[in-house]
Amino acid sequence: MSAVLDRPQLTVPLSGRDHVLGTSAAVVTLLEYGDYECPFCAAAHPAVTHMLKLVPDDVLFAYRHFPLTQIHPHAQQAAEAAEAAGAQGRFWEMHDVLFAHQDRLTVRDLVGYASALGLDLARFTSELQIGAHTARVREDFLSGVRSGVNGTPTFFVNGIRHNGGFDPESLLDAIGSALSAAD
């Protein structure tokens, strides 16, 4: 249950608080800890999207925040913007937009994306201003720290840290192994 092991395990299991894509009947869960300003996460994003299209019935995908705020000055605010969109039922749309525009994540940009998604702007802006989702993002971050997330992106397949690459092939291999193990 620790980063000192070779294959750290997720210490905070997926629950109703998590943002998930796919069917809960899926045999495999794929969880990503990511940072919207991290270039490696942006590189992984299309791979994840592509992979989910290939195995839509087999995988439940979840995303948690792991912003490294001291090297990515916009990452915390971006994560909170995703949560603010999530509060209006649009987490995944904002998630996609943020990764697609990770070099434009000022508050003004974030409000622009919220507007383009048709969100309630007064509510969105207010939630960002008062930090309504700050604690939630920190909870995600700390759950990662306690699970052996040392950088981003970090993936867990059925609760075990995936130590391989994050290209579609590597992720599919890991998911294939998890499917075989479940048979």
Next chain:
Amino acid sequence: MAIRQAVSKHRADALGSGTPAPDWELHSTPDQSVRLDDFRGRPLVMAFYPADWSPVCTDQMALYNEVLPEFKRFGADLVGISIDHAWCHVAFARDRNLHFSLLADFHPKGEAARSYGVYDDNIGMSERALFVVDADGVIYWSYVSPIGVNPGADGILTALESMAGVAVA
């Protein structure tokens, strides 16, 4: 003391729990130095790492920078220690916006790392090693990571919790 002692196999000579932490005096800035004894009375996390700027070290220090408030909850201080010169540390800390001290184990080179059994003569740098020292200056927990692997912060937090008597899941 039922704590985890997880020193890796390839460096059995790293000091382990229960050992008094050897004192050191190292530059924290080009014109200031600190001693281990300056931290007496509160826990100290010492993170030896090979070199400023290398990718894994950078990830590790960036992570500790973010986790720093959790260390502070236990009253613990954190220092990073490498063989880089204080001027190099200044540039690295500024570039990465680090909020904890980086100490220069520069002259005599690697003396502090050597005294903790984590200096690698083959590469002329310290290993990637963690020590949690208690308020009395005794090593409570230590861990040596494979040099290319970021050891993360979980082990440190578990040690701090255990030391503080917090029930560990």
